[in-house]
Amino acid sequence: EGAADQLPAATITQPAIDEGILPTALIPIEGMGTDDVALESISLEASVVKAGAAPTTRPAADARVLGQTTGRNPRLTTASTLDVSGMTVKPGDEVNIVAIAQDVFDLDGKRHDPTRSQPRRLRVIDQATMTIQIRNDLEAIRGQASRLETQQEHLASEHSPQNAAA
Secondary structure, eight states, rough: OOOOOOOEEEEEESSSSSSEEEETTTTEEEEEEEEEEEEEEEEEEEEEEEEETOOOOOTTTTTTEEEEEEEEEEEEEEEEEEGGGGGOOTOOOEEEEEEEEOOOBBTBBBBOOEEEEOOOOEEOHHHHHHHHHHHHHHHHHHHHHHHHHHHHHHHHTTTTHHHHHH
């Protein structure tokens, strides 16, 4: 007796985390699908959730297909660039990206439903908020660099020829 065909898996691989974006951003998007037997396709969809709207897990009626890869392989990837400026968004809105994997399962015309990834949420922010985020990120990097420099000085003094002879 053979093992049951499992549902495929889909994930957004790029961007790796939810993030803030400007309304004019160009965002590289990548998705990956896997299946125990084979995939038929992997696609990427983007949809806008307006500020204040209730989140939903249902597919958006106005979702835009960003890219699709077809084949017959246990693993498929697809990539695209999302031009946010063409989506009529403003700060407070959210652009949700999902990957959708369809496997090759077909038993007498009966197919598995496509599997949707968890959405990658891209929050639309204004220029001032982006500037603050960049400054905070730079300050954190500066602090890490300072701590590393102090650690290196400490290690260098511990292993200096004067301390080694003692």
